[in-house]
Amino acid sequence: MTYEKTRLSGFDTMLEKRGVSRRRFLEFCGALAVTLGLSEAMVPSIKQAIADTAIGKASGALTPVIWLELASCTGCTESFAQVDTPDVATVVLELISLNYSETLSAGAGFSLEEAKEETIQNGGYITVIEGALMEGWDGNALRIANEKGTEIVLHAASNTAAIICAGSCAVDGGWQAAVPNPGGATGIEPFLKAELAAGNFTYTGGEGDLPPIINVPSCPANPEHLVAVIVDVLLLGRVPQLNEYNMPSLIFGEYIHDNCPRRGHFENGEFVYQFGSEQEKLGYCLYPMGCKGPQTKSNCPIVRWNRRVSWCVESGAPCAGCAQANPEKAGFNWVDLNTPFLKRFKNLRIGDIVFQPATLAAAVGGIVVIALVAHGFGMKATGRTKGGAPFELERAWDRKHPDQATGAAEAAAEAARVQGLPLPDDEQAGGADNLSTEDDVPTSADEGPASVDDVSTSTDDAPTNENSAENDAPTTETTAENEAPAEGGEE
Amino acid sequence: MAHLAHYREAHPLPFIITHWVNLICMVLLAFTGFYIHYPFFGGFMGIARGVHIFCAFVILANLVFRVVAAFFIKSAPTGGTREVDYDWKAFAPQKDNRHQLGAWIKYYLFMSKTHPLGGKYGVPQKLAYLAIPFLLIIVAFTGFCIWAPTSAVGPFGAFNHLVGGVVVTRIVHYFMMWVFILFTMLHGYLALIEGLAPAKLMFGRKEHGGLVYDTKAHNIVGEDDLHSQGSAD
Numbered sequence: 001m002t003y004e005k006t007r008l009s010g011f012d013t014m015l016e017k018r019g020v021s022r023r024r025f026l027e028f029c030g031a032l033a034v035t036l037g038l039s040e041a042m043v044p045s046i047k048q049a050i051a052d053t054a055i056g057k058a059s060g061a062l063t064p065v066i067w068l069e070l071a072s073c074t075g076c077t078e079s080f081a082q083v084d085t086p087d088v089a090t091v092v093l094e095l096i097s098l099n100y101s102e103t104l105s106a107g108a109g110f111s112l113e114e115a116k117e118e119t120i121q122n123g124g125y126i127t128v129i130e131g132a133l134m135e136g137w138d139g140n141a142l143r144i145a146n147e148k149g150t151e152i153v154l155h156a157a158s159n160t161a162a163i164i165c166a167g168s169c170a171v172d173g174g175w176q177a178a179v180p181n182p183g184g185a186t187g188i189e190p191f192l193k194a195e196l197a198a199g200n201f202t203y204t205g206g207e208g209d210l211p212p213i214i215n216v217p218s219c220p221a222n223p224e225h226l227v228a229v230i231v232d233v234l235l236l237g238r239v240p241q242l243n244e245y246n247m248p249s250l251i252f253g254e255y256i257h258d259n260c261p262r263r264g265h266f267e268n269g270e271f272v273y274q275f276g277s278e279q280e281k282l283g284y285c286l287y288p289m290g291c292k293g294p295q296t297k298s299n300c301p302i303v304r305w306n307r308r309v310s311w312c313v314e315s316g317a318p319c320a321g322c323a324q325a326n327p328e329k330a331g332f333n334w335v336d337l338n339t340p341f342l343k344r345f346k347n348l349r350i351g352d353i354v355f356q357p358a359t360l361a362a363a364v365g366g367i368v369v370i371a372l373v374a375h376g377f378g379m380k381a382t383g384r385t386k387g388g389a390p391f392e393l394e395r396a397w398d399r400k401h402p403d404q405a406t407g408a409a410e411a412a413a414e415a416a417r418v419q420g421l422p423l424p425d426d427e428q429a430g431g432a433d434n435l436s437t438e439d440d441v442p443t444s445a446d447e448g449p450a451s452v453d454d455v456s457t458s459t460d461d462a463p464t465n466e467n468s469a470e471n472d473a474p475t476t477e478t479t480a481e482n483e484a485p486a487e488g489g490e491e
Numbered sequence: 492m493a494h495l496a497h498y499r500e501a502h503p504l505p506f507i508i509t510h511w512v513n514l515i516c517m518v519l520l521a522f523t524g525f526y527i528h529y530p531f532f533g534g535f536m537g538i539a540r541g542v543h544i545f546c547a548f549v550i551l552a553n554l555v556f557r558v559v560a561a562f563f564i565k566s567a568p569t570g571g572t573r574e575v576d577y578d579w580k581a582f583a584p585q586k587d588n589r590h591q592l593g594a595w596i597k598y599y600l601f602m603s604k605t606h607p608l609g610g611k612y613g614v615p616q617k618l619a620y621l622a623i624p625f626l627l628i629i630v631a632f633t634g635f636c637i638w639a640p641t642s643a644v645g646p647f648g649a650f651n652h653l654v655g656g657v658v659v660t661r662i663v664h665y666f667m668m669w670v671f672i673l674f675t676m677l678h679g680y681l682a683l684i685e686g687l688a689p690a691k692l693m694f695g696r697k698e699h700g701g702l703v704y705d706t707k708a709h710n711i712v713g714e715d716d717l718h719s720q721g722s723a724d
Contacts, residue, residue, distance in 0.1 A: 244652055255639060258639060266536055267536055267537040267540075268534065268536070268537065269530060269533045269534040269536040269538075269539075270533060270534070271530055271533060271536075287530065288529060295656070295658050295661065321658075324656065324658070326655055326656065329655050332655040332656065337655075337656065337658045338658070344528060344529055345528075345661075345665075346658055346662070348662070357662045357665055357666065358528075358665070361666060361669040364669065364673070365669065365672060365673065368673055368676055368677070369676065372676065372677070372680045375599075375684075376680070376684060378601055379684050382601060384685055385684060385685060385686065386685075386686055387494040387685055387686050388494050388606045388685035388686075389598070389604060389605055389606045390604075390605055391605060391606045391607075391608055391702065391711055392594070392603075392606065392607060392608055393605075393710075394608075394710070395589075395590060395591060395594065396590075396593070396594055397589070397590030397591075397594075398590075406586055406587070406589050406590075406709045411705065411708035411709065411710035411711075411712060412710060414708075414710065414711070414712050414713075415710050415711040415712070418703075418711055418712065418713050418714050419711065
């Protein structure tokens with residue numbers, strides 16, 4: 001214990017030199033524990049790990065990191081490197097040996113490329129990748145130091161201990177992969193998986209076919225998230241718990257909406273419908289302004305941005321969903337998924353035609369309404385609006401296949417009689433039976449009340465054809481007999 | 492009087508109730524669904540979400556009851572008869588409907604002057620009704636996929652993963668609502684266009700005279716204006 005105390009007091013001196021109090025450092029370790037999803041009990045371990053590494057720094061044993069910048073706006077570097085006051089996070093950032101970074105390294109040119117190559121040869125390094133990989137024009141869409149971006153990534157990934165994809169572009173191509181994507185922007189994970197499947201990639205930096213990949217989306221990547229992941233991987237020596245997209249579950253596990261400070265306004269139905277309105281001044285919910293918080297998973301409302309000062313929704317902008325990234329599917333980058341940013345739905349796209357789902361649905365609904373109104377006029381014109389058209393006397397199919405008919409021919413005759421309709425011509429041509437049946441029609445139709453009696457008899461479960469057989473000529477009776485066994489079989 | 496007599500046996504009371512529940516739930520679900528999609532007036536989001544989720548569970552329970560009850564409750568298998576059989580038989584293939592799909596299409600397209608003979612539900616009608624349970628299951632499934640408490644659970648999470656996220660599932664759910672809206676438009680139109688008798692029976696249990704259909708002869712065999720039949724009884 002005495003030993004530990006001594007070491008820590010040495011570390012305290014280091015903190016003091018940077019203007020960081022011990023109290024602030026402990027707060028920082030606690031916040032890290034929460035971000036990493038560790039219990040408060042882990043705070044001493046984090047503290048110890050950072051202190052150990054800080055001591056290690058003095059002896060020069062630091063984990064090497066190479067920071068590859070591919071097609072990017074350098075926003076992630078900016079986000080990562082911004083320092084206004086000496087900050088506890090910068091202490092951690094100084095615990096890595098940043099052997100290669102185009103923006104942050106003091107050196108440049110050939111000597112820097114050589115340092116990178118040396119790091120790769122030695123192995124055991126962490127690769128942080130910022131920006132999208134460009135596969136367009138056979139990989140020539142992105143060339144760095146006279147080398148294709150694709151080759152740089154394959155080489156660096158082959159011997160690395162782990163890859164941290166910083167920012168949505170490195171995860172799945174980000175906004176650069178949005179339609180029409182002429183440069184063939186893609187993410188690191190999909191690229192390496194495709195190259196592995198094609199047999200162009202061999203991993204020598206550890207176990208498995210691919211190095212561990214930790215995707216940290218957002219545009220830009222949140223420095224708090226990066227620090228948390230770096231502490232996890234470098235200092236605690238573990239890959240954090242990842243979700244199905246290889247993103248740290250505890251950072252990208254809950255919807256922004258569920259932790260949003262404006263959530264109460266959402267539930268109360270208090271919304272901003274226009275920028276510059278009174279409702280906006282009152283800090284109401286930005287849902288009608290197209291806020292993507294309900295469909296984006298990130299702990300932005302808790303960790304916030306810019307050294308925990310504020311974040312998008314808190315400062316009045318609807319969430320644009322920049323933390324949505326899908327390394328498994330092309331075309332699901334956050335821009336394609338969320339534009340137009342100020343509308344509730346994303347646009348759908350068929351070829352060059354872009355439309356809102358609601359527009360399509362309303363158009364189809366409108367066409368159906370027009371069709372129904374037109375059909376209604378047709379029904380009116382054909383006199384079907386008062387009970388429909390008269391029933392067919394016999395099913396059309398039955399007429400063509402009298403031997404397999406569904407209903408008995410007598411029933412058709414009865415139906416004709418009841419509805420006061422003549423039998424169609426083709427029925428008359430059917431045979432003598434039908435002719436004789438038709439002869440009965442006027443007679444029965446004359447006996448108005450009698451037909452009602454007939455009905456009540458028939459509803460008392462007396463089979464109709466028997467009924468008509470009684471009244472009919474002997475020819476029909478024969479038919480009824482012929483059909484009777486067939487009917488029995490049907491039932 | 493060209494339509495069949497409308498008897499209560501066609502729609503026993505339990506199915507009148509399930510029909511009412513379906514109608515009320517669907518209207519509330521569509522209205523609150525539109526509101527949740529875009530809150531076109533203020534102050535209603537909490538209630539809209541509560542009603543939407545409540546009605547979703549009610550309509551699912553109603554669906555289960557309706558399907559199970561079809562095997563225990565008897566109803567008339569065709570219009571124009573008081574004979575009854577197990578209700579599910581009206582949804583199974585019926586002899587009365589055999590070879591009649593073409594006849595129905597011709598009738599609706601004014602290519603035939605006569606109304607097709609058939610079971611209680613004509614061929615296209617029966618196909619549409621049989622699709623409803625499956626459509627309800629799909630719409631409820633996608634609903635659970637985008638409802639925060641269940642969106643990551645087993646099959647719901649797997650579906651979101653498959654289609655590329657809740658952004659896409661939400662659009663599927665929205666289009667499914669429109670399928671129900673279009674169904675209801677067609678259903679309401681077809682139920683009302685030939686007169687109000689079917690609606691009066693379905694909503695108010697009011698019987699209506701008409702032609703009498705014999706379920707053994709599979710054709711119309713008489714006429715019943717209700718009053719004469721009452722005196723005959």
